[in-house]
């Protein structure tokens with residue numbers, strides 16, 4: 599089926615080290631597929647600090663995190679990696695012939711000769727509010743990010759949270775939505791002061807309704823169609839907000855998920871590897887970047903890059919058992935398309 603794939607190396611995680619591993623594998627003639635829980639590549643650089651400058655990437659006195667990720671993708675592109683984004687790796691099984699099969703939450707199954715785990719602190723996902731029956735509304739009435747503002751035209755929307763995303767959408771959605779509520783547990787917002795001021799002036803004009811200090815308490819509706827969001831204040835006073843859409847913006851969490859049960863030696867949620875190869879205790883399974891640990895490990899992007907190179911060289915004989923690898927520089931070899 600179209601969900602079944604075969605490749606040389608599966609890379610779990612499209613953060614900076616996963617992206618560089620595509621390049622390193624590619625230079626040794628190995629094909630790669632890359633999986634990430636997020637919809638975009640870049641791991642922490644994209645999800646947590648896209649606009650911050652990084653000062654310790656060799657050769658770049660300063661580079662914005664998002665720009666580094668763009669460069670890494672460009673560098674990897676000649677090797678035609680296949681990206682499987684917006685899905686979490688859920689399974690890892692060894693086949694009878696020694697190959698591995700990696701499976702995801704979207705039923706993607708990829709058979710490969712080796713796996714590189716470049717999973718950082720685990721899969722990124724939204725912090726979900728603890729509401730009964732939440733899963734019945736997710737994807738139909740409850741969304742953790744806004745892809746198209748138009749989808750909320752003429753809807754009544756509850757925005758929950760006090761950070762940048764909540765405040766940004768509180769400023770933008772009144773242009774299309776019928777009604778916008780902002781629910782936050784206190785009257786202080788953790789967003790740029792100018793944005794907060796603009797949000798408050800929209801509230802004064804009656805374009806949004808501030809529901810403060812309140813917390814989400816319950817959801818009402820049937821068949822995934824939200825009808826009301828119940829909120830409560832600290833004294834227990836309840837309000838029912840008539841709404842079709844709930845946007846909880848409570849930030850991102852990381853989840854090691856099923857990886858924690860794959861039988862690796864873990865040290866405080868890090869996978870222990872041989873520092874000269876980055877191989878885990880399971881032959882054919884490698885770990886690099888923030889998730890990998892060994893004595894004196896530094897959690898830095900530049901170390902992740904070096905680990906990607908070591909892992910690729912250690913994987914080569916698994917993919918090409920009959921070839922001997924002669925070490926070469928990128929300058930003597932060139933890259934495809936040059």
Ligand code: FAD
Pocket residue numbers: 610611612613614615616633634635636640641642643646647651652653654685686687688716717718719720721722853854855857886887888889897898899900902
């Ligand atoms: P990550 O960037 O964490 O990426 C891992 C990816 O794997 C994530 O996208 C995640 O969704 C995905 N993933 C995990 N598990 C699964 C799964 N089961 N299924 C699917 N996908 C999965 N480092 C520096 O070197 N210099 C700096 O100046 C610097 N500044 C920083 C500033 C901040 C604010 C922060 C938070 C970090 C900073 N770092 C810096 C650290 C640096 O960002 C990390 O070392 C780096 O991102 C690690 O890269 P990685 O590819 O190993 O993992």
